[in-house]
Amino acid sequence: MPKLKRLSCCGGGNPCRILSEVRVLHGRSFTAVAVAVALVVTLLPSSATASDTLPWEGVAAKGANQPYQHGYTSADLLRWTPESDLFGDMTRARVPLQPRVAPLKATQADPNLDPAVQQLTLAGDYGNAFFESYPYNNEFSAYLFNYWQYTDYYAAWHGMPTEGVPEKLYDPKLDWREKWFEFGMLNLPNSGYTNAAHKNGVKSLGCIFFSENDRGTQTYTEMLVQDENGDYPVARKLVELARWYGFDGYFINQEEPSVAVADIPRYKAFLKVLRDSGLYVQFYDSVDTITGLRVYQNEFNSQNSPFVRDPELGDVSDSMFLNYWWNKSKLTSSRNHARSLGLDPRRAVFAGLEAGKDQFKQRFNLDDNLDADGVPMNGIATLGADFVHSDMADKENDAKQWQAYDRERRWWTGSSTGGADDAANWKGISSYITERSTISGTTFDTTFNTGHGLEYVEKGAVSNPAEWSNINIQDHPVTWQWNISASGDGTPVLGVDYDYGPRYTKADRFSYQQVGAYQGGSSLVLTGDLAADNYLKLYRTNLSVTDKSKLGITYRKVSADDASQLRAAVTFADDPDTVVHLPIEASGARTGWTKASLDLSPYAGRTIVTLGLFVAAGPATIENYQLNVGRMTLTDGESHVPPTPTGFHIRAALTGTDELELGWNLDDYDRVAEYAVYDNGVYLGGTYDDVLYVKRFTGQKGTLELRAVGHDGSVSEPAIIRYDFRRAPGDVKATTAADGSVTVTWPKAAPGARVRLESAYSGTRIVREVTSTDATSATLTRLPTTGGHYLVTVSHSSATPVSYRGEFADTHVEAYPAALVTVTGNLFRFRTPSTADWYKLHVKEDGVAKTFATTYSSGAKPYIIRGRTTLAALTVMMDRLDSEVTVTIEDYAGNTTTTVVRAALAERLSEGGLRVP
Known part of the structure; x- marks a missing residue:
């Protein structure tokens, strides 16, 4: 993209591991490219002190067999099958895209905004190193996006090495240019991010990227290859890939110096295959359809609009991301041109912002996208909004994470605290985009879980003391962060924060006692001097109330007994301007975790459109007030407890590396929100999927439990696996000989042990089985010598089988044609x-x-x-x-x-x- 851009995007914008951030300006023509190179030495930002993300170290370091994603070339796609893709069974997104509730102006923070104006966020997910794009990990300081309510499309912007690149080729200590390996022209969105996006009604997009530097010899012409019938096999594979991995489309960044004029009709036909297959496609404003040159129009006009709506082909993509050098005149013309084509500019044209470079000092003002009534004329897109974490100094330090939360809140709302505007030059995305929500139906449950924690808590007690990050189980983010008001002019409001427990370092402005979560990793804390009534609006909803509906609030009053009172605060669709209070008796008294149940039957037949909290003050100021809310649950009187999961099994017990792979049968998302796995009562992890990778598993004997969690927070009876590794042959290892044979060994004598080897992530299934004759080893023959993966499992007597993942011999290479x-x-x-x-x-x-x-x-x-x-x-x-x-x-x-x-x-x-x- 034409911007001051990380040179480290040799990985496609992925945070390469460099100690200072070097940026280069991409030009508008062939000659400007040379100029860009000359600018490298002069464009070191004076304020850049942050380093890029390094591979995790210590206990957070990559597990020996930890599933991760990789990039793809066009040739890779032509070979692709779900069965052959590395970790293709372990990195899928399974949450279906959830519908959003209809807009209601009375609930909007700014009723004058147009809810039809769409927003695309093109950014990194998790901020992983090149070989570490995990759906979950045991590291609290990983970045987890928490503002789904302001975006409609989340597109992954980072680079991934192609499958097979040896990790030893990457030395993060070397200069950013010293990455002598291949990045795919395609990277997929992180599956955990896709699940979280879908939960919030956001479409998740992969990213296709071509440039003369970032992808080596890869070129768009390889992608546009046609078969004998004129079809586009790579496009068909892109469709298949998206459906398998569960995401919704592609952002396409075509930034090679030029596209041959003769190829432009083919390029548009290629895009049309994707769109006509039901995928969402956004194209970047980088190709002049008349000359084919890399020219940035910075507006939507006749020279780039055929990449969205072509006069002959019709719609070939859904929208365009405009390059950044726009002004009010260009954006007004963009709106008018879109309308002249019969397109809605709020959905088809996206005014681009260089978030990662300009951050809070934007060179281009989104107010220029407002019409005479103060309403955005076109959609809005941002590149690199993950800068709030990725460009933060010491970002891998758990004690600094509060700074990332403040920075992210400032980017999205204009305020780092959630209070008054504290960004003189930045009003926040919420000044232009209305808040959205998928919270509907007759049930709702939140534990204010942001998707990571320094411990995992079950009903107020620590279940697992280890830190973790898992956006798969992130709750719906609080819609308004924070919308709190106090009665009386000028009265200070309470502070609002996420409380991650005693090990968390909170912002300096807070002095509350850290009690942590009731369930998951965090709770919501209200703290400060309570001088007047405070109203905290939390969630935009569309929740139907029945004659059996109840609202449960689990809270903990931490400060001393006082005359305050906690109340639920709701508004209804038929009278959204009136806040209805539901008092909780005795809530001014200091307590442990306490669950209040509020009867909603008087409101049966009505629809809750906002859900919040109200703290009624006493007759005098209450100093150092603190109340934590650990859960809010709406039930409808019906049982939504999911059935006991079926098919629970150990896929692979990799005891030699303390890893475990589990599997089960996936139930419908309408009935199950997520699955939770426990070892002897200790929480191991959760996801909505039929597989789970456990990175640190050292159990020797015990019981594994799998529970299904409903959308109302209800929990099923467990499916159970009883395991005993004490009687197993011990940690299995395998060595591969040049002739392809694999010798499997184990330390404990196990006469007659059964040894089974099967290929993994291969288009051709290979299975070999033998019975050990010498009690501590077995050799399997007639195996490939062209590389590839295998899983070998040793079973003996009644002990739990133990496995090992390895690589076949690689002694051959195909001749160059x-x-x-x-x-x-x-x-x-x-x-x-x-x-x-x-x-x-x-x-x-x-x-x-x-x-x-x-x-x-x-x-x-x-x-x-x-x-x-x-x-x-x-x-x-x-x-x-x-x-x-x-x-x-x-x-x-x-x-x-x-x-x-x-x-x-x-x-x-x-x-x-x-x-x-």
Whole structure:
């Protein structure tokens, strides 16, 4: 994108691990690219002190077999199947997209805003290192987005190495250019983020990105390949991929210097395949449809609008992300042009903001997107709003996380505290976008769980003392953070915060006693001097009240007994301006966790449209007031307890690395909100999925329980697995020989142990089974020697089976096809192979290596290196017409084989004539 952009986006904007942030300005033409390179040395931001995210260390470090996502090239997609994709069964999003409640102006923080104006957030998810895109992990300081209510589309912006890249190739201590491996042109959204997005009615998008630097030799032409019927196989695979992994579409950033004019109709037809398949597609304002050049219009006009609505093809995408250099005139013209095409500019045109670069000092004012009535004319899109965490100094320090929360709140609401506007140059996204919600029906449950914690709590007691992050189980975020008011002009309001317990470092402005969660990782705390009645509006809802409805509030009055009173505060659709109070008796007394049940039957037939809390003050100011709310639950008198889960089993007990993989049958989301797993009563993790990876499992004997959790907070009876590893053969290991055989060993004698090996993440299923004859080992033969993954499991007697994940031998590499070389005279144009099994191509002329330029002007290499050689460098002029030209392909395992592309002249003459390849 044309912006001051991290050079570290060699990983596609993924936070590369550099100690100072270097930015480069992408230009509007071929010549500007050279200028951009020259600007590198001068564009070090003076205020940049934060480092990029490093791989987690210590207990948070990646587990030996921890599932993570990877990137994809076009060639990868053509080979893709769900069964063959690495961790394709462990990184799926399963929560269906939830419908949002209809807008109601009376509930809006700003009734003058237009709820039809849409917002797209293009940002990193979790802020992981390149090989660490996990759906959950045991690290509190991971970034978790908490403002779904202001966005309609969340698109993943980061880079991922392609499958098979050895992690040893990445050294985070080196300069950002020293990443000599391939990033895919496609990265998927994190599955945990997709689940959280869908819970809140937000569509989740993958990101397709092409540029002359960030993706090496990859180019859009590989993506637009057509079959014999004129169809687009890569597009079909993109559709299949999105459906398998459970996300909703793609953001496409085409930023190579140009698209051939002849390819533009094909590009639009490609987009149309995606859109007509039901996917959402947003295209970036980067290609002039007349010239094909990388030109940023900075407005929606006739030169870029055909990438949304084409005169001949019709709608080929859903919307366009406008480049950032707009003004009021351009945005007004954009609105008018969209309307002239019959498009709604609030949904089809998105005024882009460079959040990550400009942060709270935006060069372009979103007020320029307002019409005469103060209403946005076009949608709004932001790039890099995760800067609130990713660009924060010491961001991996648990004690600094309160700063990220303040920064995120400031970005979205204009206020770091949730109170008065404290950002002179930044009004917040909520000044332009109305709040949204999916909270509807007759039941609702929240524990104010933001998706991470320094411990996991069950009903007020610590179940697991370890820290964690898991956006899969994040509750609906509080709609208004924070909308609190006090009676009387100028009366100070209570402070509102999330309380993560005694180990949490809170903001300096708070002095409350940290009691932590009632359930999950956090509770809501109201604290300060209570000088007047306080009203805290929390959730936008559409909850139907029945004659059996009850509202449960679990609270803990921490400060001393006083004359205050806690009340539920609701408004109804038929009278949204009137706040109805539901008092909780004796709530001014100090208590432990206490559950109040409020009868809603007098309001049967009505619909709750906002849900909040009211603190009635006493006759005098109450100093140091503190009350924590741990849960709010609406029930309708009917049983919504999910049935006991079925099919609960151990997929793999990887005891040698203290890992565990569990599986079960997935019930419908209408009945189950999430699943929770326990080991001897200790919480291990949760998700809405049919699999769970447990990173730290050291149990020897006990009981695993799986419980289904309903949308009203109800919990099923458990499915149970009883395990006993004390009688097992011990930690299983396996070694692979060059002939492909796998020798499995274990420490404890186990005569007659059954050993089963099966391939994993392979298009071809391979199963081998043997019975051990020497009690401590077994060898399996007739196995692949071309690489790949396997799972081996040892079963003995009544002990719980133990497993090991390993790699097949890799002693072969496919020869480089000579057909991939186009020769014109002495000019050779090489293409990279479509096989997944290659790392370098050594091109030699008469035994002398040719050199190839690398991306970011990082120096020439005596080989073509996957992911880092420039596309232009693949065209080579040989020195002599009579020379021998060879290509030696090398894979990641070091295997090589050589192809003669052009024989030496003497050899050609000896064969009876001069042959021209």
